Amino acid sequence: MRTIWIVAGAAFKESVRDRVPYTMVMFAVLMIAASFLISQLTAGQDLKIIKDLGLAAMAIFGLVIAIFIGIGLVAKEVERKSVFGLLTKPVTRAQFILGKYLGLLTTLAVNLSVMTVAYYLVLVYMDVTATVTMRAGWAAPALDPRQVVAIVLIMGELALVTAVALLFSTFSSPLLSALLTLGLWVAGHFNADLRQFEQVVDQPAVAWIARTLYYVLPNLAPFNVRAEVVYGVPVTASHVGFTLLYAAVYIAALLAAAVAIFRRRDFK
Amino acid sequence: MPLAISGASSQRPSSRGLVIAVAGLLALSIGVQVVRDRGWQPYQPATPLLWFQSGNLLKRVSLGFQNVVADTYWIRAVVYYGGKRRLPGTERDFRLLDPLLTFVTTLDPRFKVAYRFGAIFLTEAYPDGPGRPDLAIALLQRGLAANPTAWEYAHDIGFVNYWWLQDYKAAAHWFEKGGQLLGAPSWLAPLAATTLAQGGDRQSSRLLWSQLGNTDIEWIQRNAQHRLKQLDAMDVVDELNRAAQRFTSREGRPPRNWRDLVVGERLRGIPLDSTGEPFEIDPATGRVDVSRRSALWPLPWPQREVRP
Numbered sequence: 046m047r048t049i050w051i052v053a054g055a056a057f058k059e060s061v062r063d064r065v066p067y068t069m070v071m072f073a074v075l076m077i078a079a080s081f082l083i084s085q086l087t088a089g090q091d092l093k094i095i096k097d098l099g100l101a102a103m104a105i106f107g108l109v110i111a112i113f114i115g116i117g118l119v120a121k122e123v124e125r126k127s128v129f130g131l132l133t134k135p136v137t138r139a140q141f142i143l144g145k146y147l148g149l150l151t152t153l154a155v156n157l158s159v160m161t162v163a164y165y166l167v168l169v170y171m172d173v174t175a176t177v178t179m180r181a182g183w184a185a186p187a188l189d190p191r192q193v194v195a196i197v198l199i200m201g202e203l204a205l206v207t208a209v210a211l212l213f214s215t216f217s218s219p220l221l222s223a224l225l226t227l228g229l230w231v232a233g234h235f236n237a238d239l240r241q242f243e244q245v246v247d248q249p250a251v252a253w254i255a256r257t258l259y260y261v262l263p264n265l266a267p268f269n270v271r272a273e274v275v276y277g278v279p280v281t282a283s284h285v286g287f288t289l290l291y292a293a294v295y296i297a298a299l300l301a302a303a304v305a306i307f308r309r310r311d312f313k
Numbered sequence: 314m315p316l317a318i319s320g321a322s323s324q325r326p327s328s329r330g331l332v333i334a335v336a337g338l339l340a341l342s343i344g345v346q347v348v349r350d351r352g353w354q355p356y357q358p359a360t361p362l363l364w365f366q367s368g369n370l371l372k373r374v375s376l377g378f379q380n381v382v383a384d385t386y387w388i389r390a391v392v393y394y395g396g397k398r399r400l401p402g403t404e405r406d407f408r409l410l411d412p413l414l415t416f417v418t419t420l421d422p423r424f425k426v427a428y429r430f431g432a433i434f435l436t437e438a439y440p441d442g443p444g445r446p447d448l449a450i451a452l453l454q455r456g457l458a459a460n461p462t463a464w465e466y467a468h469d470i471g472f473v474n475y476w477w478l479q480d481y482k483a484a485a486h487w488f489e490k491g492g493q494l495l496g497a498p499s500w501l502a503p504l505a506a507t508t509l510a511q512g513g514d515r516q517s518s519r520l521l522w523s524q525l526g527n528t529d530i531e532w533i534q535r536n537a538q539h540r541l542k543q544l545d546a547m548d549v550v551d552e553l554n555r556a557a558q559r560f561t562s563r564e565g566r567p568p569r570n571w572r573d574l575v576v577g578e579r580l581r582g583i584p585l586d587s588t589g590e591p592f593e594i595d596p597a598t599g600r601v602d603v604s605r606r607s608a609l610w611p612l613p614w615p616q617r618e619v620r621p
Contacts, residue, residue: 083388090426094384101381178528184425234376269377276423 048136052144053151060114060152068106069156073163075102092171092183093275099164100195100271106160107153107203108230114152115210116222118145119307129312139304146211146300153203161196185277194285195274201292202268206230208299209263215307233265263295368419375420383421390414390427394434398441407443410434414452418459425465428456432469433525433533436477446477467491468501471508472521476613481512500524515544539608542587546609553584553592553601560599567599 076099083094119142122128131141165188172187185191209229213222239262242255267288270280375382390413397405414431417424432449434442450470457466471487474480485508492502500520507517519541526537556578561567568574571583571594583591590607594600603609 090384090387090424093424094387097380097384101378104378182426182528184423231376235373238373266377271377272380272421272423275380 048140049144049147052136052141053147056118056145056148057151057155060110060149063114065110065114065152065156066159068110069159069163072102072106072160076163076167079167092168092175092179092187095167095171096192096275097271099167100192100199100275103157103160103164103196104199104202104269104271107157107199108206110153110156111149111203111207112210112223112226112230114149115207116214116219116226118149118211119214120217120219120222123312132312138308142211142215142304142307143300146208146303149207149211150204153207154200157196157200157203161193185275189274189277191277191280192274194280195271198268198270198285198288201289202265205263205265205268205292205296205299208296208303212299212303212306215303215310229263230265233263234269236262236264237266264291267291368416371416372420379420383417383424383427386413386417386420387424387427390417390431390434394442403440405440410443411445411448411452418452418455422456422459425456425460425463428453428466429469430530430533432473433536436473438477446473449473449477462495464491464494464497464501467494468497468524471505472525475508475513475521476518479513481508484512485509515547519544540613543609543612546586546603547612549584549586550592550601550603550612556580557594557599557601567597568594569596569599570594 079098168187210226213225239255239259242252273280372379417427432453435449436446438444453466453470467487468491471484475484485505489505522537522540526534560577585591588608590604592601593604
């Protein structure tokens with residue numbers, strides 16, 4: 046386990062060297078600019094729009110990091126040939142993969158934490174400056190702690206996307222890995238349609254294939270509870286629990302596949 | 314002598330010149346842009362169009378970010394409506410307003426303000442709006458279908474029927490329906506009975522506009538205050554017309570000017586409306602109305618006076 050954390054630490058430091066923390070600054074600037082500009086254009090919906098924008102920005106910035114750092118995790122090491130040196134040390138290929146994954150996950154967690162703090166600071170400002178009439182029009186309080194549920198699920202989705210990117214990174218070029226990961230992310234958000242495919246087509250075989258794809262492809266729609274938390278609609282603990290459990294199981298499967306592929310890979 | 318290429322920072326060429334060049338070129342690009350903008354207007358299609366024709370399609374392609382897309386369309390709807398209102402009266406064309414609002418509410422069916430303020434935008438009579446209470450009611454009904462406990466939408470449908478369509482039976486029905494919903498204010502259900510009994514009285518109108526103006530949105534506040542001032546002016550107009558009628562009965566002819574009425578009815582002077590503009594008297598009929606120069610003109614449909 047210690048070896049995994051050493052690799053993870055190195056991967057985290059590398060992401061810092063790659064200037065990933067700049068995204069946090071961009072996020073903070075976006076949030077502050079939005080909080081000042083949006084109120085001029087939104088006819089009284091500043092809080093809702095800032096919440097929508099903040100949560101969406103966290104998901105998008107996180108996705109960009111997960112994909113563009115994730116696809117280079119293994120491919121870059123192979124390209125630079127630094128993987129040869131690494132694998133001569135007492136590090137198994139499985140430890141290498143898991144360490145890389147945990148390193149990027151740490152990067153994402155730190156990013157998301159800082160973005161959450163920036164997000165809540167803007168909400169504190171909105172809360173302090175709001176009049177009684179403004180508050181009366183809010184669907185949910187500015188500092189509603191339930192928003193953390195949405196952020197936790199964003200992290201769950203990013204963890205899954207990172208595992209997808211890492212899997213592709215073990216056998217494919219960075220460009221192809223990025224396209225494949227992005228493709229799976231898009232498919233993951235259309236996934237619910239596959240389940241209802243049998244209502245649209247008459248052929249049972251096609252419906253069966255669609256249903257199989259529904260279960261095999263990553264289903265990312267349940268990770269999105271942003272609309273619910275913005276409107277203060279309760280998200281059940283069982284939904285959060287099962288969605289995170291699904292993420293954990295799916296990630297385990299992806300990492301196992303990544304290890305299996307990477308083990309068989311010949312670096313000659 | 315070989316060329317010495319050293320990594321030492323002390324021997325790196327100074328970048329001051331480049332920094333100055335970057336700043337200078339950036340300033341130059343701004344200058345070029347200013348000159349270009351003087352003789353160039355961005356292309357505006359003769360008929361404005363929406364790239365997406367279906368809110369449901371847009372919802373699908375927004376890949377889980379439909380709320381942000383809804384916010385964007387809401388901002389677009391607000392800017393569109395505000396932008397059109399700034400144009401000269403004859404150039405105002407609000408045809409995209411309803412599709413934009415439909416997009417917003419399809420993408421985010423809980424977007425309360427899009428239903429409520431969208432309905433206000435849609436009902437405003439031309440040239441201040443498209444003057445489409447039917448579309449406003451349809452929008453609010455979709456809102457009620459998506460949020461069955463939102464008494465505000467039932468109230469607003471009643472309001473549109475009351476103020477814009479003067480259909481008091483329908484208004485009373487919606488006020489009553491709204492009053493039965495959870496969390497509805499205590500004044501809503503009695504308003505149904507008042508509307509049915511005294512449809513169109515100014516007290517109910519005042520109550521409705523006061524409730525509507527109870528918001529932090531400046532535009533809505535201004536609009537409600539304007540309507541309340543118009544209702545006050547209508548009271549004064551009624552009072553002055555009664556005075557004119559008395560004058561006519563007594564003198565056998567209508568008052569021809571303010572002098573007739575001021576002297577004959579012992580008024581304190583030429584009455585002014587709340588904007589400071591004198592009321593106008595029609596010399597042919599002796600009828601009094603707000604001046605066409607007043608911001609309060611034209612007064613809304615002739616409501617019945619407050620019952621004593």
